[in-house]
Amino acid sequence: MITEIRHVADKHANEGKLPEEILNYMYEAKLFKLFVPKELNGLMLPLPEALRVFERASWIDGSFGWLVTIGSGGGFFSATLPPEQSKLLFGHDRAVVAGSGHANGIALSVDGGYIVSGQWKYCSGSTYASLFTANCRIGAEPGEEPEVRSFAFLPEQVEIIRDWNAFGLKATESHSIRVQEAFVPSERTFDIMSTPHYDDPIFRYPFLPFAQTSFAAVSLGICRHFLEEARSFAMARQADWAIARPQRLEALISVLEEHETSLDAVAKQFYETVERTWADFERSGAMDEQQQREVGESSQRIAISTLAYAHAIFPLLGMAVLMEDNPMNRIWRDLHTVTQHTVLVP
Structure with a gap:
């Protein structure tokens, strides 16, 4: 499957989306459901195990790995929405979330729910999401601090702005989304800081280290792929370079x-840090x-290191690259794009 995904991803690289056959594989393998409870047809993996899935998926292909990572992260909301x-x-086979954590929407309270309008950027997986989530400020009186609440939108309520x-x-497909005067019933709103409806520890894990470790794993996988491709590239040119450019080859x-x-x-240190702190978290809650600072620094070290390795190797590869x-x-x-994320920048 690895060779097939890479071949198809290369073939469709300029189309700006993953083809249907890869998406179907992701649904069948439940790659968007790593943090969805088993009662809801999910896999419910511990964080360290899920991070290794993110790394491997990103080693296969950067966009593939990013979508697995972001889609899985949406599983958090399965524990915060009403059961x-x-x-x-979340119970059906093709459930996957796209959305944003920025409070760029305005919600007005009405009978039975809210009327919501807003626009949000960088919603990965936007064109095939079965559910969209976003944060909104609930209308407050002048001078009052507005309440921020999370809202779940159905695809028919969402306009996709293809600006990625x-x-x-x-x-x-990390496009912007827009909703205009959409009615959201109260039961499709939630507070991500509320007590989760499922007991798995991942639903109580702090958001920032969750995001940092997830994106660090993506960086790690993409960098491994880069180093492997660079070695294959060098071996394919070994005979020519040994004569014409022996110093470059060496x-x-x-x-x-x-x-x-x-x-x-650095990968060993990263996983040791995650596994040790995760075990402590499971015990203490x-x-x-x-x-949190230790996990964050370890994650950022991955981003810094992987960029440094790519920068050191790229100039030695010649004009073809x-x-x-x-x-x-x-x-x-792909590596430069994921490491640009603010949670990985010290």
């Missing part, structure tokens, strides 16, 4: 070996500020 709504919205034109992660192999070893070391249809060019762009 009847969770069964309806980033140079990397092109197939994630330098590239030396730098590759150095950074492959370094990547293994809480994560102190020191542990400047072409946008070269696999390493696309992987390099």
